[in-house]
Amino acid sequence: MAKFLNSKLFRCLSVFIFLNSTISPLKSSSALAAWELDNNGVLELRTKSNTNLKAYFQKSNQIFGDRFWIDFPGELRNPRTIKGNGPIKEIRLGKPKKGSTRLVIEFKEATDLSPLTWRLIGLNQNRWKIKLFKPKYPFKKISEGVVEKSIRNVKANQKSTYIKKRGHDSLQLPNVKQNKYSVVIDPGHGGPDPGAIGIGGLRETDIVLEVAKIVEKLLSEKGVKVRLTRKNEVDLDLAPRVSFANRIDADIFVSIHANASRGKRRDINGLETFYYRGWRGRLLAKRIQKEILRVSPGSPDRGVKQGRFYVIKNTKMPAVLVEIGFLTGRLDARRLEKTTHRKRIAYAISKGILEYLSKIR
CATH class of the missing domain: 2.60.40.3500 (Immunoglobulin-like)
Structure with missing residues (x-):
């Protein structure tokens, strides 16, 4: 005030x-x-x-x-x-x-x-x-x-800790043993199910798919075997996503989503990450939550929480569901509509995953 x-x-x-x-x-x-x-x-x-x-x-x-x-x-x-x-x-x-x-x-x-x-x-x-x-x-x-420094204040012609001219910088990400780990990235929704619809017609399905593909590229460059549950706009139920991860015996499962508030209140913003149970799931959620907050200064920390979402409850490996912001929120939507911020979020998720993998060995 x-x-x-x-x-x-x-x-x-x-x-x-x-x-x-x-x-x-x-x-x-x-x-x-x-x-x-x-x-x-x-x-x-x-x-x-x-x-x-x-x-x-x-x-x-x-x-x-x-x-x-x-x-x-x-x-x-x-x-x-x-x-x-x-x-x-x-x-x-x-x-x-x-x-x-x-x-x-x-x-x-x-x-x-x-x-x-x-x-x-x-x-x-x-x-x-x-x-x-x-x-x-x-x-x-x-x-x-x-x-x-806040990343959003870095000019387009300057180098950022998170974003370089090529779009992102995998060299600054933690290193893990090559070809040892398998990760499944799950872009939420898809096809006829667009998920949340936000300010200016922002669609959850489009944003999370773009973020997931960047995460796939960043982790692959670090020698992690990455599989996406979907690579385009297709109708995919929850059970096949879980079955896919369980079948390939992935080390971790990360589902990426964007939020919407009831009544589409523009004053509600924030980031949160869910896990179902177990210290490994909680550790993974904490690592990712910490990193996405770093690239979203000012967006409220809604915390690391236990959740009973189908895709994290029924997977056999440590699994999390990360909400990268409110598409209905004035602050989050303004950021998520920009490709540069989606790249930052992808970098943050990738860093959280790699830090987790480096800890569990």
């Missing part, structure tokens, strides 16, 4: 947000763990758990230039001033009062700012960003600590 207040001296943007996470601060009791002001004028922050952020902007006066600052709970051990460049005069980290930390960005005169358009956005449970300005001239980033 954001509120804007006007007075003779300043306009103030206040944001009060409470989130849970498990991050620890960097050599300090302050809730601020790391920060970076990149060369596009975007400030990114990493905080620890249950953080209450308060952000402000003040117009220049006779003493200071335009200033933006954020207050964090917890006291900073080492106040300091960092010289800026481009439109930034300096960045200060201090203790405005006992038990508090303040990150101040002071701008040079004549910097074109539009504070009424600023929004502090939560990227996930402990990461935040705000676009402060658009550089007119070259600007070098300023940072302390490590702020993990």
Whole structure:
């Protein structure tokens, strides 16, 4: 929630947000763990758990230039001033009062700012960003600590941790013993059964089939024997999918689906992974869930759960059913309609599978 207040001296943007996470601060009791002001004028922050952020902007006066600052709970051990460049005069980290930390960005005169358009956005449970300005001239980033970058902010002409120019990067995936493992990937629905229908006519059957084919390619490049329950739009019941996996005696079975909410509520988004029983199934589900969350910052974590879906209940091997987002949700649908995000999801599922296989040996 954001509120804007006007007075003779300043306009103030206040944001009060409470989130849970498990991050620890960097050599300090302050809730601020790391920060970076990149060369596009975007400030990114990493905080620890249950953080209450308060952000402000003040117009220049006779003493200071335009200033933006954020207050964090917890006291900073080492106040300091960092010289800026481009439109930034300096960045200060201090203790405005006992038990508090303040990150101040002071701008040079004549910097074109539009504070009424600023929004502090939560990227996930402990990461935040705000676009402060658009550089007119070259600007070098300023940072302390490590702020993990959101994949959706990587420009098309840049290399990403998950996506390269060729579409994806199998070289960064974990290695497993060649030709030892057999995996069945099950794209849900198909043919006359399109599954969930989302915003803009997005069809579950199309999305999960595309993701499954990319997973097949990525795992095959790592020496895993991969079979798909379907490779095109065909009508395939649940029992044949299970029989197929049981017949070839696969090591694991992964069914890929996309969600839809009742009433097609656009505010409901999130990722979840189901297993039927057993520690192996749970481990596989946890590995995949962790990775798909990493490539979908901001999408709620709906958790790893036990489920009684036919395809994971009746398979003989460890099996999971992964829901890669809500096609009816505003956030998830906007991502899943893009091929680049489907590739990221496929990479994440592949990585989760390979990490599981590397653990069970």
